[in-house]
Amino acid sequence: MNRKEEFIEWFRKFFDEYYYETYRVYEPEGRNESEARFIVDALDLPKGSSILDIGCGYARHAVYLARWGYRVVGIDLSNFLLNKAGERCRNFGVNVKLLQMDMRRMDFYEEFDGAYIFYTTYGYFSDEENLKVLENIHRALRKCGRVLIDIWNKVHTYARFYNSRNDTICTWYYLGNYLILEEMKLDMLNDRVNSKRRFFKDSREVTSKAFSLRLYSLCEMIEMFNHVGFRLLKAFGSYRGEDYRITSPRLIMVAEK
Template sequence: MAPVISPGWYRSFFDELYLHTYDPLLTPEYTRAQVDDLEILLELSPPADILDMPCGQGRHSIELARRGYRVTGVDLSAYLLGVARERARSAGVDDEALELVHCDMREFVRPRSYDVALNLFSSFGYLEDEEQDARVMAAFFECLRPGGRLVMEMIHKYWLLRSGHEHLWVETPGAFTLERVRFDVATDRTETERIVILDDGRVERRHFSVRQYSLVELAQMARRAGFELVGAYGTLRGDEPLTLESRRMVAVFRRP
């Protein structure tokens, strides 16, 4: 039987246990390479005002601020924002370069304040339905200046379906993470049961549900918000076209 997913799972999911799985995989070197790719993709150089939403533990926000961009990182997880603040201080990034805001993505709106908005690492589709996701898209549109661009990077829905990705086993320092993934064809959501076995013997179970969007579906939502699609790629650098074989999907939208 599929797990029962409680609405609002994302409100408590992103905590210390989340970092047990992802922190060892998302190394500083990997993050620096991703920011290099973003600069190439957008032909971007400082200064520029950048919105990173959600920003999680701040890995992209901190690296961008360290390079001289003015960054606002927004997240709903108070825990991850606390981690981001500590890491920013350790990196020598001050509050003028990086502002961290505790807020729901649907509610954060600063009209025409940013040149670039980022939604990275499959951070879209968490909400209860497409209407709620559309509110996030509209918030991005309102936050960008005319000519501003939104970069969305996520798992490619068609690769996911073609690969038959159903089970995952990840070993990281201090924990083993196991996942069982079910794609619900009635909702286009992946329903995932995650089990984390910690070295101290604790076993933690989590469930999460993510709406998976194709490029066409995402572009339609963005168009309704006022965006135009200006690029679709299989890599964050933008050096490969999006194909059925692409594991990741990168979509770039522009506010006219």
């Protein structure tokens, strides 16, 4: 398999047991609850509202929203993570409706008061397909419904590569029980970051994973919001609710239908 082929439909293979084993230890419940509280505060919807968690993973935020009185539906493409989400919901004693679904093919119609795509789950696809996701969200929301989208800050990401004096950043780190070598490459022609992670355990490579993200600026996101019928309400730069700035690590937007 050549490097270009690694990034075709990469998301169908990325979110498996290796993803869960490495990310789960990085996501303690204190962090999960704090981020869930940020989602609730940012969307500013009353308890009892119906909320769609797009790319819900193992329901690390959805269980808290359900516990706090929201009616939550979670969708994800990964059957492995949905099974983990089911276990997590049972452990929390909450009811979250879980569906295996590709966000590009969502067909809800005015069923939700709010929706969120959290922790860099937007930008997986081509520009046309990413726009289609926004159209699907717009259709899924009722009048005055709100969506929260959390992505990397494009300016901050470019600055990382600029400061490295290279279009490739290689990093070794431990996560879970694995030693990981990550090679991140900036594709300036397509405004994407392409990353390959090699997983090592007991001095041998056990697997490798690739992912590719489209980087969007606030200006580009506002243009897409306007195209599908959203208006931007607020842009945050962190999960602490700080205003978005050029130096913010993240770009977190709340828009209204």
